[in-house]
Amino acid sequence: MSAAELTPADLDDQGRADLRRLILTLADTKRMLGIRYSDWLLGAPSIEAGIAASGMAQDEWGHARLLYALLKDLGEDPMPVEHDRAPEAYASCDALDAEAGDWADVVAFMAVVDAALTVLLEGFAEGAYGPAGARAGKMIAEEGFHRDMAAAWTRRLAAGSAEARARVAAACAAVLPRTLAWMAADDAAATRLADAGILPSADALLGRFAELHGPVLAAAGVDLPTPDRSDWDAERGRGPGHPGLEAVERARGDLNRELFVE
Amino acid sequence: MPVLDVGLPSHVSVHKSGGRDRWSEPLPSPPSDAAAAVWDCLREVLDPEIPVSLVDLGLIYAVEFDEGLARIDLTFTATACPCMEFIREDVTDRLEQESWVRGVELREVWDPPWTTDRITDQGRALLRTLGVGVA
Numbered sequence: 001m002s003a004a005e006l007t008p009a010d011l012d013d014q015g016r017a018d019l020r021r022l023i024l025t026l027a028d029t030k031r032m033l034g035i036r037y038s039d040w041l042l043g044a045p046s047i048e049a050g051i052a053a054s055g056m057a058q059d060e061w062g063h064a065r066l067l068y069a070l071l072k073d074l075g076e077d078p079m080p081v082e083h084d085r086a087p088e089a090y091a092s093c094d095a096l097d098a099e100a101g102d103w104a105d106v107v108a109f110m111a112v113v114d115a116a117l118t119v120l121l122e123g124f125a126e127g128a129y130g131p132a133g134a135r136a137g138k139m140i141a142e143e144g145f146h147r148d149m150a151a152a153w154t155r156r157l158a159a160g161s162a163e164a165r166a167r168v169a170a171a172c173a174a175v176l177p178r179t180l181a182w183m184a185a186d187d188a189a190a191t192r193l194a195d196a197g198i199l200p201s202a203d204a205l206l207g208r209f210a211e212l213h214g215p216v217l218a219a220a221g222v223d224l225p226t227p228d229r230s231d232w233d234a235e236r237g238r239g240p241g242h243p244g245l246e247a248v249e250r251a252r253g254d255l256n257r258e259l260f261v262e
Numbered sequence: 263m264p265v266l267d268v269g270l271p272s273h274v275s276v277h278k279s280g281g282r283d284r285w286s287e288p289l290p291s292p293p294s295d296a297a298a299a300v301w302d303c304l305r306e307v308l309d310p311e312i313p314v315s316l317v318d319l320g321l322i323y324a325v326e327f328d329e330g331l332a333r334i335d336l337t338f339t340a341t342a343c344p345c346m347e348f349i350r351e352d353v354t355d356r357l358e359q360e361s362w363v364r365g366v367e368l369r370e371v372w373d374p375p376w377t378t379d380r381i382t383d384q385g386r387a388l389l390r391t392l393g394v395g396v397a
Contacts, residue, residue, distance in 0.1 A: 062342025066372070138341055138375035 005128040018189040027067035028092035034060035087248040091236040093182045095175035108171035110150035116183035128197035158220035177228035292362035296327040310345040320380025330364030
C-alpha cells in the first residue's frame with residue numbers, strides 16, 4: 001500500500017462524485033459476482049469446485065460490504081444504496097448482467113471479470129485515497145485464491161476436450177470486450193481520478209491486466225481484444241443495460257427484508 | 263418455565279459465543295490499570311466457531327480506556343466472517359458486565375490484514391489440542 005494521502009476532506013464535490021461512482025462500480029460488481037458464483041454451488045463439475053464457488057461467493061459479498069461502507073466516509077448512508085436501488089442504478093460490470101449458462105461461463109467470470117475487478121481494486125488501494133488502502137489489503141489477499149482457481153480451471157478446460165477448450169475460449173472472448181471497458185474506463189470521471197492519483201490510467205490498468213492474466217487466457221487461445229466502449233454510460237461507469245430484477249432482488253435481500261438483522 | 267422468545271434478535275443472541283460460562287465475575291472495584299483489565303476481559307471472549315480467545319487469535323489490535331469508555335480496535339479472520347455480529351456482541355456484553363465500563367466503542371480495522379501470523383503461541387498450542395495445525 002502507498003502512503004495515505006487523500007481523505008474525503010481533500011476532495012471537492014466533483015471529486016467526491018467521481019469517487020462515489022468508483023466505489024459503486026467496485027461494490028456492485030462484487031455483489032453481482034457473488035450472486036453469479038452462488039448460482040453454481042450445486043451445479044459445478046465437482047463437489048470441490050462447488051464448495052470453492054461457495055467460498056468465493058462469500059468473499060465477494062464480504063468485500064462488497066466493506067466497499068459500500070466506504071460511502072460512510074463521503075457522508076452517505078450505505079444501507080439504502082445496498083438495499084433500495086433499482087436494477088437500472090447498478091454500476092456492476094456488464095458481463096454479469098446475465099447469469100452463467102454453464103461452467104465455462106463461470107470460469108470466464110473468474111478469469112476475466114473477477115480478475116479485472118481485482119486489478120481495479122488493487123489500483124484503487126495503491127492510489128492516493130487513504131481509506132481504500134486501509135481496507136483493501138485483506139480483500140486482495142483473499143482474491144489470491146480466486147486467481148489460483150481461475151488459472152487452474154482455465155488451463156484445465158483448455159487442456160481438455162476440443163469441446164471444453166472451445167467453450168471456455170468462447171466464454172472468455174464473450175465477456176472480455178465489455179469487462180475491459182468497465183475496468184479501464186477512460187471517460188472524464190476516470191481521467192479526473194487518474195489525475196488525482198486515486199486510480200491508475202486506463203492504459204495502465206489494461207497493461208496490468210495483460211501482464212497478470214494475459215498468459216492464462218492465451219493458454220486457452222484467447223487474445224485480449226480492444227475494450228468495447230460503445231454506448232458508454234458515464235453516470236454509472238459501465239455500458240448500457242443492467243442486471244435482471246431477479247438477481248437484484250437477491251442482491252438487495254428483498255425476500256428477507258423483514259428479517260434483516262445487521 | 264422461561265418464555266421462549268422466537269423474535270429474530272433473541273434468536274441471534276442465543277446463538278452467540280459458547281464461551282460465556284468461562285467469563286469471570288465482574289471486578290468488585292475499578293482496577294488500577296483499566297486498559298490491562300479490558301485485555302483480561304477480552305481474553306475470556308472466545309471465537310464463536312472455535313474455543314480460542316479473540317486475543318490469542320490476534321483479532322484485537324488495540325485497546326484504549328478513557329473515562330469509562332473502552333475503545334477496541336478489532337478485525338476478523340475473513341472479510342465475510344459469518345460471526346462478526348456474534349463477536350461484536352460478545353465483546354460488548356463481556357465488557358458491559360463491569361461496573362467501571364460505562365461504554366464500549368468497537369472500531370473495525372483491516373490494516374494490517376489479519377493472517378495466522380497473528381495467533382499467539384498460546385493460541386497455537388490450543389489449536390493443536392483441537393486438532394488444528396497452524397504453520
